[in-house]
Amino acid sequence: MKRTKVVEILKSVDYGKEVIVKGWVRTHRDSKSVHFIALNDGSTIKNVQIVADTDKFDAELFKQITTGACLSVTGVLTESPAAGQSSEIQATAIEIYGTCPSDYPMQKKGQSFEYMRQYAHMRLRTNTFGAVMRIRHNMAIAIHKYFHEHGYFYFHTPLITASDCEGAGQMFQVTTKNLYDLKKDENGSIIYDDDFFGKQTSLTVSGQLEGELGATALGQIYTFGPTFRAENSNTPRHLAEFWMIEPEVCFIDMEDLMDLEEDFIKYCVKWALDNCKDDLEFLNKMIDKGLIERLQSVIKEDFVRLPYTKGIEILQEAVKNGKKFEFPCNWGDDLASEHERYLVEEYFKKPVIMTNYPKAIKAFYMKIDEKKPIFNGKEMEETVQGTDVLFPAIGEIIGGSVREESYDKLINEIKSRDIPMKDMWWYLDTRKFGSCPHGGFGLGFERLILFVTGMQNIRDVIPFPRTPKTADF
Numbered sequence: 001m002k003r004t005k006v007v008e009i010l011k012s013v014d015y016g017k018e019v020i021v022k023g024w025v026r027t028h029r030d031s032k033s034v035h036f037i038a039l040n041d042g043s044t045i046k047n048v049q050i051v052a053d054t055d056k057f058d059a060e061l062f063k064q065i066t067t068g069a070c071l072s073v074t075g076v077l078t079e080s081p082a083a084g085q086s087s088e089i090q091a092t093a094i095e096i097y098g099t100c101p102s103d104y105p106m107q108k109k110g111q112s113f114e115y116m117r118q119y120a121h122m123r124l125r126t127n128t129f130g131a132v133m134r135i136r137h138n139m140a141i142a143i144h145k146y147f148h149e150h151g152y153f154y155f156h157t158p159l160i161t162a163s164d165c166e167g168a169g170q171m172f173q174v175t176t177k178n179l180y181d182l183k184k185d186e187n188g189s190i191i192y193d194d195d196f197f198g199k200q201t202s203l204t205v206s207g208q209l210e211g212e213l214g215a216t217a218l219g220q221i222y223t224f225g226p227t228f229r230a231e232n233s234n235t236p237r238h239l240a241e242f243w244m245i246e247p248e249v250c251f252i253d254m255e256d257l258m259d260l261e262e263d264f265i266k267y268c269v270k271w272a273l274d275n276c277k278d279d280l281e282f283l284n285k286m287i288d289k290g291l292i293e294r295l296q297s298v299i300k301e302d303f304v305r306l307p308y309t310k311g312i313e314i315l316q317e318a319v320k321n322g323k324k325f326e327f328p329c330n331w332g333d334d335l336a337s338e339h340e341r342y343l344v345e346e347y348f349k350k351p352v353i354m355t356n357y358p359k360a361i362k363a364f365y366m367k368i369d370e371k372k373p374i375f376n377g378k379e380m381e382e383t384v385q386g387t388d389v390l391f392p393a394i395g396e397i398i399g400g401s402v403r404e405e406s407y408d409k410l411i412n413e414i415k416s417r418d419i420p421m422k423d424m425w426w427y428l429d430t431r432k433f434g435s436c437p438h439g440g441f442g443l444g445f446e447r448l449i450l451f452v453t454g455m456q457n458i459r460d461v462i463p464f465p466r467t468p469k470t471a472d473f
C-alpha cells in the first residue's frame with residue numbers, strides 16, 4: 001500500500017479506510033490507556049494525530065517515539081473527537097525508520113532564530129521554516145506563472161561574467177589560479193591570460209546586461225537566478241548570495257514600467273493569500289500578528305509614485321518639524337533605509353515607487369531625464385528614470401529603470417565613470433544595432449519572501465544563507 005500525505009489525510013472523510021502515513025514526530029504524549037503522536041511530513045504545516053492504544057504496542061516502541069523520530073504508521077482513518085481537526089489515525093502498526101536521540105538540536109519549542117541558524121540543516125524541520133519554505137516555493141511558482149501568462153520568456157543568463165553590471169565593485173572573483181603563486185606584470189597587476197577564461201571573471205551581481213540582449217531579440221524576457229554580491233553589509237536585509245528576478249521589456253516607458261512593477265508584486269502577494277492560507281495563518285499567529293492584514297492592504301491600495309526631488313522635500317520638511325534622522329538627506333544624497341521607511345511607513349503609509357533619481361547615485365545604464373529638476377528654486381544636476389519600489393518593513397524591494405537607449409549618451413556615461421570599454425562592446429551593440437526604448441527591474445526574491453512571511457531577518461527566508469563569515473552547510 002502507498003503512503004498518503006498528511007495534507008491529503010486531513011482533507012479526507014473516508015472514515016474506516018486503512019492508510020499509511022510517514023513522517024517525523026512533533027510531539028508524543030500519553031494518558032494511561034492511549035498514546036497521542038503528532039506526525040508531520042512537510043506536506044502541510046498541520047500534523048496528523050496518531051492514536052495508539054497502550055496495550056496494543058510494546059512499551060519499548062513507545063520509548064523510541066520521541067520528538068524528531070521518523071515513523072511509518074499504518075492505521076484506520078477515523079473521525080476525530082478532538083477540536084480543530086477532522087480526522088485522525090487509529091494505529092494498527094508502527095515502524096520506526098529513524099530514532100531521534102535527545103541531542104536533537106530542534107527538540108525544544110521556542111528556540112531563537114539566532115540559535116536555529118547554527119543548525120540551518122535541521123531548522124528546516126521546524127514549523128516556522130516549513131511554512132517559510134513552502135511559501136518560498138509558492139512565490140517561485142507565482143513568478144513563473146505571472147511572466148508566462150503575460151508573454152515573457154524565461155531567459156537564462158550566465159553566473160560567471162567578466163562585467164560588473166551595477167558598477168559597485170562588489171564581485172566575487174572566479175579563478176583556477178594558484179593563489180600562492182600569482183604571475184604579475186611589471187606594474188604589479190595580476191596577469192589573467194593563463195587563467196581559466198583567459199581574463200578576470202567573477203560571479204554575477206545581476207543578469208540585466210545579458211537580459212537586455214534577450215529582450216531586444218524576444219521582446220520581453222525575465223531571468224530568475226542566483227546573484228552574488230560581496231558587500232560587507234551585515235544587515236537583516238542583505239545576503240551575499242540571493243535570488244533575483246529581472247524582467248526586461250522592449251517598447252515601454254517609465255509609466256508602463258511602474259505599472260508592471262506594481263501589478264507583478266500584487267499578483268505575487270495575492271497568490272500567497274490564495275495558495276498559502278495555512279502557512280500564513282500560522283505565521284500570522286506566531287511571528288507577526290499584522291501579517292495577513294498587511295498583505296491584504298498591499299494588494300488593495302495604489303502605490304504612491306514619487307519623484308526623488310519631491311521625496312527630499314518631504315524629508316527635509318520632516319526634519320524642520322523635529323524628525324531626527326541619523327544620515328543627512330540633502331538633494332543628491334542616496335536615501336538611507338531610515339529615510340525610505342519614514343516615507344513608506346510614516347508619511348504615506350503605503351508602498352512608494354520612487355523615480356527620477358540624481359544620475360550620480362544610480363547605475364550607468366539608466367535613461368537620463370530630458371529636464372533637470374528644480375529644487376528650492378534652483379536647477380539641480382541631471383536625473384535618471386530609475387523606479388525603485390519601497391515597501392513597509394523592507395525598504396527597497398525592487399530596483400528598476402528605463403534604460404538609456406542612445407548610443408552616444410551611454411558611451412559618455414561609461415567613459416565618465418571609467419568603466420572599462422573593452423568589456424562592454426557587446427552590450428553597446430544593443431544601442432548600435434537597432435536600438436530601442438526598453439526597461440526592466442530586479443526584484444530581490446528573499447526581500448519578497450521577508451515581506452510575505454513577516455520574518456524579520458533575510459537569513460531566515462533562504463535555506464542556507466551566505467553572509468560575511470558564514471558559508472556553512
Ligand code: 4AD
Pocket residue numbers: 165166205206207208229231237238239240242244246247396397398399400401440441442443444445446447
Ligand atoms: O537595485 P539592484 O542593485 O538592481 C539591479 O541589480 C538591476 N540590475 C536590476 C534591473 O534593473 N534588472 O538590485 C535589485 C534588487 C534590490 O531592490 C533588492 O531587492 C535586491 O535586488 N538586492 C538584494 N537582496 C538581498 N541581498 C542583497 N545583498 C541585495 N542586493 C540587492
Ligand code: MG
Pocket residue numbers: 388396398399
Ligand atoms: Mg537598488
